[in-house]
Amino acid sequence: MHHSFKNLLITTALFATTSTFANEALLLEARNVASMVPPKLLQVLTEEIAKGGPASAIEVCNVKAPQMAKAASEQTGWMVKRVSLQNRNPKAVPDAWERAVLEDFDKRAAAGESPTTLEKSELVSNGDKGKEYRYMRALPVGNICLACHGTADKLSAEVKSKLQSLYPNDKAVGYTLGQLRGAMTIRKPQ
Ligand code: HEC
Numbered sequence: 001m002h003h004s005f006k007n008l009l010i011t012t013a014l015f016a017t018t019s020t021f022a023n024e025a026l027l028l029e030a031r032n033v034a035s036m037v038p039p040k041l042l043q044v045l046t047e048e049i050a051k052g053g054p055a056s057a058i059e060v061c062n063v064k065a066p067q068m069a070k071a072a073s074e075q076t077g078w079m080v081k082r083v084s085l086q087n088r089n090p091k092a093v094p095d096a097w098e099r100a101v102l103e104d105f106d107k108r109a110a111a112g113e114s115p116t117t118l119e120k121s122e123l124v125s126n127g128d129k130g131k132e133y134r135y136m137r138a139l140p141v142g143n144i145c146l147a148c149h150g151t152a153d154k155l156s157a158e159v160k161s162k163l164q165s166l167y168p169n170d171k172a173v174g175y176t177l178g179q180l181r182g183a184m185t186i187r188k189p190q
Pocket of ligand 1: 045054055057058082142147
């Protein structure tokens with residue numbers, strides 16, 4: 001083999017390995033960051049539902065969910081939020097990249113992948129604005145979610161009227177167990 005060609009192959013292999021490691025570290029970090037909010041939010045929801053029922057827990061979620069995402073962003077340097085194809089919070093509309101990922105998650109879940117492990121990561125190039133590492137993790141519908149996101153028969157009259165007044169354009173109802181409610185979405189400039 002020609003010497004310089006062999007060197008080139010070695011360099012390419014080394015470079016590929018290094019960049020895989022860099023991405024691997026980022027992926028591990030992204031997984032951690034994306035896992036910060038859901039357990040805390042679930043705990044608050046569970047406590048509030050136990051205390052005052054789902055209708056009163058809506059008001060807590062309304063305030064606490066955005067607060068927790070903001071705190072996680074400030075703590076980690078990643079931009080942390082939630083998105084959904086059928087959003088409740090008017091700000092939870094996915095951008096083009098997030099929409100494509102959410103649609104892909106739905107397809108992967110329909111093809112039998114476990115909704116609890118669906119994730120996607122990518123180093124995205126934003127032209128002049130440089131590169132950004134983006135990561136999403138699916139949020140599946142569990143039993144506790146149904147009282148506020150389920151089909152009409154699962155929602156109390158009180159829940160319906162509270163949702164109506166806080167979220168007049170709410171699209172986040174009608175879900176059944178195991179469906180994908182949305183995803184955590186996080187991003188960080190590279
Ligand atoms: C007590 C009612 C309640 C329960 C229970 C509940 N949610 Fe929500 N959910 C809300 C409210 C209210 C919002 C809007 C919060 C906001 O304004 O950011 C919301 C928003 C969301 C969002 C952000 C996207 C959007 O549509 O705005 C996701 C994702 C979500 N919920 C998933 C879940 C999942 C998964 C569960 C079960 C583990 C769950 N929720 C349980 C009330 C609830």
